Amino acid sequence: MNSVAYFKRLADYNAWANRHVYDACAALPPAALDAPRRAFFPSIMRTLNHLLVADRLWLSRLSGAPVAMALDTILFADFDDLRAARIAQDQDITDFIATLTDDVIASDLTYQSVTAGAYTMPRDLVLGHMFNHQTHHRGQVSSMVLEAGGKALEIDLIYYGREQL
Template sequence: MLLAADHVRLMARYNAWQNAQVMRAIDGVSRKVLTEDHGAFFGSILGTLNHILWADQMWLSRFDASAAPPETRFEQSTTLTPTGAAWSAERFTTDGRIKAWAGRVHSIDLTGNLTFYSGSVGGEITRPVATCVTHFFNHQTHHRGQVHAMLTRAGLSAPITDLVFMPEEAQ
């Protein structure tokens, strides 16, 4: 699989744009609404947002040897932050880290293999770097789709998710 650095930077900007919209959508929403179980895989809006944030921090620690999230067990991924405001602050910081990492990536860095410990399989795993980076961005998009559905179900405004509608200033 060939993956270009420009695509990684585009996806990092898309991720930040999407998360900024989610931050606005949940701003001022009660903890009760954010933690209500909607029957999604991670239950609630906040639980799903926390899982995405946790996974992003885990993958960043693998891509650039930065610090992993404080809780590295998958089972705890939904409780990384206790409130929407805390999530927004941590999300903003993590999106900055993602964009900084993407800005340093060269296409050659996206070749070869990445070996890492996976708690999901309980051991070390080796996969192509390009596959891991593609998964990183796909994982965000997948679970944000679940958040979009839960926001809609809760009667809240859901963000525009189409990449082609990302504003120029985000690009």
């Protein structure tokens, strides 16, 4: 599998996993989404907002139109609005990945960090990080959903693969 196909698969998986996460969150009582939790971003809503912020930051850097915002920015306080923005963001990621070539993926990206200086990194590493970052925080949300009385999420990449292939 070439790099373009690999990152397209990750973009599709990312959107699939996010749909499952949001479905699980929608089944919780609304107060459970904002209830304090033991996590880096201390609620389900704050963690979901962080994921959207991070994706907007990374995609803006990758597309050459960087934006700046704090990593703990609350973009949407309403769950339904956040969910709609997440769906749109996942589509933006999928659309962006479709524009890539192996040569672009093999190039470097220079970007300004939110918390530190400027970096130049291999673009494939940055793309991999963007998807890995989602997985990292979705795991935290999965734990918070269980803590709130929701069902366990089966959102590993292999589950996506079994469903799609």
